[in-house]
Each structure stands twice: as structure tokens, then as C-alpha cells.
Amino acid sequence: NLIYVLNGPNLNLLGTREPEIYGTTTLDDIAGMLEDRARELGFEIEMRQTNHEGMLVDWLHEAQAEGARAVLLNAAAYTHTSIALLDAIKAIRTPVIEVHLSDPKTREPFRHLSYVGMAAAMTVEGHGADSYRIALEAVASGQV
Numbered sequence: 001n002l003i004y005v006l007n008g009p010n011l012n013l014l015g016t017r018e019p020e021i022y023g024t025t026t027l028d029d030i031a032g033m034l035e036d037r038a039r040e041l042g043f044e045i046e047m048r049q050t051n052h053e054g055m056l057v058d059w060l061h062e063a064q065a066e067g068a069r070a071v072l073l074n075a076a077a078y079t080h081t082s083i084a085l086l087d088a089i090k091a092i093r094t095p096v097i098e099v100h101l102s103d104p105k106t107r108e109p110f111r112h113l114s115y116v117g118m119a120a121a122m123t124v125e126g127h128g129a130d131s132y133r134i135a136l137e138a139v140a141s142g143q144v
């Protein structure tokens with residue numbers, strides 16, 4: 001009952017990065033919160049962050065190879081640019097949930113297009129750190 005939680009560029013700076021948009025919760029805080037909730041729900045979390053696009057592609061392949069139940073993916077800015085991520089999500093059978101802290105659809109127009117969303121099983125956005133928890137609970141409840 002493994003769930004990969006993959007985080008893209010600049011999310012290592014959560015906590016100090018544009019706190020008026022992303023809040024003051026760090027990625028480590030989110031990891032701790034998710035691990036606790038996952039344990040309650042009978043799941044295990046594999047939490048990662050990278051600033052490199054191809055690393056996210058490799059990790060999506062790995063999630064399938066490891067038999068993960070699902071992937072929670074906050075691809076950050078690559079969400080809006082990466083056909084490679086779109087193709088990777090389509091290339092694996094593991095369901096991917098698109099996650100965002102903010103709601104990109106209410107922000108600059110260049111954030112309105114989501115390549116990740118074109119292939120994701122579900123999108124959870126605009127709930128801050130809670131977006132991750134809501135996505136995890138969607139997997140646990142069998143919604144995804």
C-alpha cells in the first residue's frame with residue numbers, strides 16, 4: 001500500500017517561498033503530516049522533491065515498477081510546460097493525482113494550462129498543504 005508523493009521545482013523552498021501564496025508550511029511539515037495520515041489509513045508514503053524535470057519522469061516510471069497504488073504529483077511550474085510529464089503519466093497505469101497548494105486557475109493566465117491535468121485521474125488544488133491530504137484520502141477511499 002505504497003503511495004509516491006512527487007514534488008517539482010522550487011517546492012524545496014516552501015515555508016519561505018512567496019508565503020502570501022504558498023503559506024509557511026515547509027515540505028518537511030507536509031511530509032510529516034502525510035506520513036501520519038497515511039499510517040492511519042493503512043498506507044505508506046514515499047515523499048520526494050526535485051528541481052529537475054527528467055527526474056520526475058524517472059520517478060513516475062519507478063512508481064509503476066514498484067507497484068505503487070497511486071502517485072500524488074505536484075509538478076509545480078512543469079505542470080504548465082511539460083509534455084514529457086504528460087506522456088509519462090499516460091505511459092504508466094498507476095493513477096496520478098495532480099496536486100497544487102494554490103489554485104493555478106485563478107492566477108496568471110500562463111498557469112491556466114495544465115499538461116499534468118490532461119492525464120491525471122483527479123486534480124486537487126487551492127487548499128494549501130491540505131491539498132495533499134485530500135488527494136491521499138481520495139486514494140484511500142477508493143475514489144481514485
Ligand code: DQA
Nearest residue numbers: 074076077100101102104111
Ligand atoms: C504550484 C502552482 C504552480 O503554478 C507553481 O509553478 C508552483 C506551485 C502549487 O502548488 O500551487 O511552483 O504547483
